[in-house]
Amino acid sequence: MAERAANVPTVGHRPANVTFGILRRLAASPQGTFAMVVLAALIFVSIAAPFLPLPDPFQSDPASRLRPPMTQGHALGTDELGRDILSRIVWGSRLSLGVGLGAMLASFAVGTALGIFAGTGANWLDQIVMRLLDVLMSFPYVLLSIAIVAVIGPGLINTVIAVAAIGVPTYARIVRSACLTLREEEFISAAVAIGVSPARLVLRHYLPNLFSVLIVTMTLDVGAKITAAAGLSFIGLGIQPPAADWGAMLASGRSYFLLTPHVVVFPGLAILLTVMAFNLLGDKLQELVDPKFTKGSR
Amino acid sequence: MGPFLLRRALLSLPTLLLVSVAVFSMLHASPGDPAELLLGPFASQEQIARISSELGLDQPVVIQFARWFSHVVQGDLGRSYSLRLPVLQEVTRKYRATLMLATAAVVMSSLIGISAGVIAAVFRGTFLDSLVMVLALVGLSVPVFWLGMILIVVFSVRAQLFPVGGMVTPGAGGPLDYLHHLVLPALALGTANAGYLARFVRSSLIEVLGEDYVRTAVAKGIARRAVVLKHALRNVMVRVVTVQGIQFGYLLGGAVLTETVFSWPGIGSLMLQAILSRDFPLVQGAVLIVAVSFIVVNVLVDLAYSLIDPRVRYG
Numbered sequence: 001m002a003e004r005a006a007n008v009p010t011v012g013h014r015p016a017n018v019t020f021g022i023l024r025r026l027a028a029s030p031q032g033t034f035a036m037v038v039l040a041a042l043i044f045v046s047i048a049a050p051f052l053p054l055p056d057p058f059q060s061d062p063a064s065r066l067r068p069p070m071t072q073g074h075a076l077g078t079d080e081l082g083r084d085i086l087s088r089i090v091w092g093s094r095l096s097l098g099v100g101l102g103a104m105l106a107s108f109a110v111g112t113a114l115g116i117f118a119g120t121g122a123n124w125l126d127q128i129v130m131r132l133l134d135v136l137m138s139f140p141y142v143l144l145s146i147a148i149v150a151v152i153g154p155g156l157i158n159t160v161i162a163v164a165a166i167g168v169p170t171y172a173r174i175v176r177s178a179c180l181t182l183r184e185e186e187f188i189s190a191a192v193a194i195g196v197s198p199a200r201l202v203l204r205h206y207l208p209n210l211f212s213v214l215i216v217t218m219t220l221d222v223g224a225k226i227t228a229a230a231g232l233s234f235i236g237l238g239i240q241p242p243a244a245d246w247g248a249m250l251a252s253g254r255s256y257f258l259l260t261p262h263v264v265v266f267p268g269l270a271i272l273l274t275v276m277a278f279n280l281l282g283d284k285l286q287e288l289v290d291p292k293f294t295k296g297s298r
Numbered sequence: 299m300g301p302f303l304l305r306r307a308l309l310s311l312p313t314l315l316l317v318s319v320a321v322f323s324m325l326h327a328s329p330g331d332p333a334e335l336l337l338g339p340f341a342s343q344e345q346i347a348r349i350s351s352e353l354g355l356d357q358p359v360v361i362q363f364a365r366w367f368s369h370v371v372q373g374d375l376g377r378s379y380s381l382r383l384p385v386l387q388e389v390t391r392k393y394r395a396t397l398m399l400a401t402a403a404v405v406m407s408s409l410i411g412i413s414a415g416v417i418a419a420v421f422r423g424t425f426l427d428s429l430v431m432v433l434a435l436v437g438l439s440v441p442v443f444w445l446g447m448i449l450i451v452v453f454s455v456r457a458q459l460f461p462v463g464g465m466v467t468p469g470a471g472g473p474l475d476y477l478h479h480l481v482l483p484a485l486a487l488g489t490a491n492a493g494y495l496a497r498f499v500r501s502s503l504i505e506v507l508g509e510d511y512v513r514t515a516v517a518k519g520i521a522r523r524a525v526v527l528k529h530a531l532r533n534v535m536v537r538v539v540t541v542q543g544i545q546f547g548y549l550l551g552g553a554v555l556t557e558t559v560f561s562w563p564g565i566g567s568l569m570l571q572a573i574l575s576r577d578f579p580l581v582q583g584a585v586l587i588v589a590v591s592f593i594v595v596n597v598l599v600d601l602a603y604s605l606i607d608p609r610v611r612y613g
Binding site: 131151152230231261265279 | 313316317320321324325327328329435436438439440441442443444447448450451455462548549550551552554555558559566569570573574585588589592593
């Protein structure tokens with residue numbers, strides 16, 4: 001009985017109409033609509049890429065190198081190897097979204113675990129974890145990801161790891177301070193009093209309550225991760241050519257952009273639109289999660 | 299003030315030591331032998347072994363670190379493997395370039411970001427406000443290396459107003475030439491920050507404008523312009539200094555992408571090269587400089603509080 005009562009504040013069984021309500025409220029503003037349309041389109045093309053009537057993104061054609069946009073058969077032109085830029089951007093959405101979401105989830109998982117350890121565990125554990133994270137944070141994050149890739153080598157999975165690592169302290173800090181507040185709540189004390197196991201305490205009582213604190217950070221973070229991964233690819237340490245990746249497209253276009261800017265304009269616009277959509281979604285979610293925020297901002 | 303500075307200096311020592319140990323371990327854990335990279339693909343095993351022993355790379359890692367550390371304490375950061383120059387000399391030279399770039403970026407983003415934020419807050423709810431906020435969002439979402447290339451195409455190639463890259467025209471020089479080279483990279487590097495700052499100043503200012511003392515000032519008949527700029531903005535500035543200070547600290551080491559696009563000879567691109575060529579002393583020296591400046595900037599930010607906000611005192 002007491003256990004049931006302790007479960008009340010959690011959101012384990014969120015009814016479907018609550019999710020629908022959030023989506024409807026997001027769509028109520030032009031910014032929210034824009035964000036959802038862009039993200040829906042992105043998810044659609046990334047899933048449907050193989051079925052879309054597009055040229056092969058890897059098929060090079062030396063005879064039609066660096067063709068400008070609106071050339072026959074190439075709406076956005078071709079790159080330095082004659083590959084279709086539109087097709088590469090569409091296929092690249094899979095990598096960018098995948099890396100962004102994957103790295104965000106990895107940061108979230110590791111950071112949250114560390115934050116829960118620090119926020120609910122013994123004081124010495126808290127001190128050790130937080131001091132180590134301080135060291136990680138006293139270092140510009142671009143260089144940190146470069147250093148990590150230097151150790152583990154470039155490539156898709158390693159890019160995800162490097163980009164994920166730089167976000168860990170952020171999650172750990174937010175989760176730690178949320179845990180310190182939650183620890184004082186009655187439903188946690190009640191759960192502890194009736195002898196709920198530590199694992200269950202974390203999974204059933206802490207985690208669901210952390211989610212509302214973290215949802216905004218997670219949304220904004222996907223955009224940040226996409227930019228960071230593209231940055232790594234741009235300096236040649238991320239996803240390697242000939243992969244159709246937006247950052248790698250900018251890297252290979254760098255030698256040609258002075259004369260044929262379209263080779264970098266479109267992949268960059270793709271990154272910009274995607275990151276903007278995630279940032280807008282994060283902003284709108286912030287207003288929904290934190291009603292105080294609406295008063296000050298809009 | 300004195301005891302405060304001393305305490306901060308002592309507290310930063312363990313952090314610096316930890317950063318150095320972390321970087322040292324990471325470098326030594328990474329694949330790639332500096333001696334091999336230095337000698338190229340056709341070197342014999344004997345040559346590699348000789349260079350390794352000359353550089354002390356055949357010693358256990360702990361001994362190597364102890365040796366490096368004992369030199370650092372005496373102000374000697376060692377010699378770069380690849381450049382064959384004292385690390386301190388090379389690092390300070392490149393650091394000056396980055397310092398210039400980061401300062402210009404922070405000044406530019408402050409000018410743009412604060413004025414945009416004030417305009418949006420004052421004209422809250424109007425078209426102008428929406429426009430500024432959309433631009434701020436674009437600014438904060440745009441990848442810096444892409445923006446750099448677009449700026450080069452528009453302002454260097456098409457309009458021919460600014461140089462394509464570099465820090466100084468060969469054969470020329472002088473402050474004006476540096477400034478001319480500085481505009482585009484500083485704009486690229488400062489844009490994201492300007493976007494962030496515009497949003498931050500707007501929401502902070504809207505919050506402050508609702509405070510009692512602002513209402514009192516308005517009731518006393520002080521002009522709205524003076525209320526916004528003198529009473530409200532001054533209180534927002536304390537927070538702005540924190541944001542910009544932290545940003546400045548990051549830019550001192552994290553401007554590598556901008557430096558790459560604009561061929562700016564800064565510490566970020568130096569570190570990238572050093573990491574790729576496994577030039578251990580150079581990486582260590584550069585990291586140390588970046589970490590120290592990060593700490594110094596944070597202390598300066600704390601001190602700046604007490605200048606802007608007389609209620610803050612450090613004893």
